[in-house]
Amino acid sequence: MFDVEIALLTENGFTRDKIGNKIPTYAKNALFARELPITRNEYYTAGQNNVELSRAIIVHPFEYDGQKLIEIDNTTYSVTRTYKRNNEEIELYLTQRVGRQ
Template sequence: MTYDYELILIGQTEGENEIGDPISTDSEVIIFCGIKSVGRNEFYSAATAGLKPEIVFIIHAYEYDGQQTVIFENNRYAVIRTYAISTEEMELTCSGLVNGVM
């Protein structure tokens, strides 16, 4: 698999503001990925569960830290499933987000 595309992983960092209130901020990690189509079986199985997978990203497993949102070509996606292909590679099956909502 070639990693020809740029993908931004969006994670949440918990912390406190200047007066001590808990806050959550986005943290971005830019990585490279490969792209794969969603298979028919996976698409229809997900549809019965009310999900709409649109794209699969192939990434290095060590770069993923449980992020649930990614940005690819200025589009936001929610990670709906992860799958370890091997000890080195992982698939992120994603669904599109519009204004932060699936």
Template sequence: MWCDILELATLSVIANDNGVEDKTFITREVFCNEKSVTTNEYYQSSQNGNEIKIIFEVKQIDYEKEQYIIYENETYKVVRTYKTNSEDIELHCALKEGLV
């Protein structure tokens, strides 16, 4: 059962009419399941500097290797992925401060 919605985001650099470059996200919504991070994975990721805060499960067909996720007004960076079966993929994410 897919009970949550997240935004998969790709960072894009767009230049305005004056030539000033601005970073912005191009997003699209997909259904997901929020999963808990295991204690072991949390501590191992903390030691590597990429503290995994949350795991999202989405359909593989929906995921196009986006590096950012926006969920409940927070921006996350995808640290690693894990295919759980032939249809689903887990996105292991760290909290990202600011836009980038």
């Protein structure tokens, strides 16, 4: 069941802070996803490659357009890996971003 509300973040420009540094701004595309458990094998394999998987979700391929950032519950995640299960579903494996919350 697709019951997890997520937002796909797409970079759509820059703003500047007080000292003139460029800060990216993002457009949010809200949709629903289904959360998957991360298996022991996936977690172990990711750890061997110095990656810590945080979450795995499923979305419809026609809704996902290669975005690298996803927001769930006001937490921003990076898309680490994708896997197309079939023509109706694509799995997204996410790691939590440290710099931007």
